Amino acid sequence: MKNEPAVVxxxxxxxxxxQGTRHKLSEKLGRDSVLVRTLRNAIASEMPVVLxxxxxxxxxxxxxxxPEDMVVVGARSFQSQTGWGMGDSIAxxxxxxxxxxxxxxxxxxxxxxxxxxxxAVADALDQQPIAFAQHRGRRGHPVGFAAELFSExxxxxxxxxxxxxxxxxPTAAVELDDPGVLFDIDTVDDLAAAQRxxxxxxxxxx
Numbered sequence: 001m002k003n004e005p006a007v008v009x010x011x012x013x014x015x016x017x018x019q020g021t022r023h024k025l026s027e028k029l030g031r032d033s034v035l036v037r038t039l040r041n042a043i044a045s046e047m048p049v050v051l052x053x054x055x056x057x058x059x060x061x062x063x064x065x066x067p068e069d070m071v072v073v074g075a076r077s078f079q080s081q082t083g084w085g086m087g088d089s090i091a092x093x094x095x096x097x098x099x100x101x102x103x104x105x106x107x108x109x110x111x112x113x114x115x116x117x118x119x120a121v122a123d124a125l126d127q128q129p130i131a132f133a134q135h136r137g138r139r140g141h142p143v144g145f146a147a148e149l150f151s152e153x154x155x156x157x158x159x160x161x162x163x164x165x166x167x168x169x170p171t172a173a174v175e176l177d178d179p180g181v182l183f184d185i186d187t188v189d190d191l192a193a194a195q196r197x198x199x200x201x202x203x204x205x206x
Contacts, residue, residue, distance in 0.1 A: 005122040005144065006048040006100040008093030010086065011035055011057060011108035012073040017186045024185055025057060025108055030198045034185055037111035039064045044115035047104070047122060050097045052089040071096050087156035094145075094153045101125075103153065104142040105162070112180030112194060118142055121174050128172035130165065133181035139173070140181035 011025055018024035025035040032040065039061060042049045051061055052071045061070065071092040073084055094103050102125045104118055117133055121144045124131035129146040132139055143162065145153055152165060185191050 003099060003101055004047055005102035005104055005125060006050050006093075006097040007042040007045060007104045007106055007118055007142070008090065008097075009038060009042055009049060009051045009053075009106050009108050010089045010093070011038075011051060011053040011061075012071075012084065012089045013054075013086070013107075013109075018188070020188050020191070023057065024191070026060060027185075027191055029111055029191065029194055033060055034111050034191070034194075035060050035108050036064065038106065038108045038113070041111065041113055041115050042106060042118065045118040045122075046115075047118065048097055048100065050093045050103075051108075052093045052096075053108075069096070083158070085157065085159035086161040087158045090162060091154045091156045094150065098150065098154075100147065102144055102146045104144045106142040107184060109185040110141055110180065110183065111185070112183050112197060113141065114176075114178050114180060117174075117176050117178045117181055120176060124172045124174045129169045131172040131174055132166075133178070134173040134175050135177070135179055135181050137175075138182055141184075142181075 027034050029037050050069050051065045055072050055074050058072055090105055104121055121131050121133050121142050125144050125146045129148055131144040133142055185194060
């Protein structure tokens with residue numbers, strides 16, 4: 001198998017803004033949960049997938065992601081003095097697949113991103129060290145990073161994520177006919193809107 005970019009799916013967040021009865025990634029969306037639908041799209045891109053996930057959600061990913069491609073974050077990490085943020089998740093995911101030619105960061109609460117959109121952002125890393133999905137001029141996800149940024153990515157910590165890298169390095173905006181690159185699930189209303197997209201004529205193709 002040729003070496004290529006990996007998709008790092010971030011599923012270790014607490015999802016504290018979501019006010020449903022369970023974790024937002026466990027909510028049903030079509031036939032699958034939000035998490036499973038995101039993972040299926042990532043896998044359908046035919047790139048390697050790394051999953052950074054809280055231990056409470058691991059059972060939902062079994063059978064989709066091999067144990068060696070998971071970084072499991074325990075409750076103690078969230079309760080530590082420094083806490084666990086998006087930067088920590090990115091660093092852990094990149095480290096887990098250090099031999100990749102780049103990494104696409106995809107939050108697990110974005111289940112409508114098309115596999116082809118992931119590939120398009122990965123292809124753009126041939127021209128710039130950072131690339132991101134864009135729809136109608138609005139920046140979305142995934143955000144891709146080329147291998148040359150490995151040493152900086154693995155040092156990320158806290159909630160800032162990779163914003164400082166976006167400010168420092170040339171970036172490529174990949175304009176896509178995919179509204180899913182802008183759509184994350186933070187609220188119960190977001191979940192309902194995603195379900196309408198799947199049920200209706202505007203369903204995002206998988």
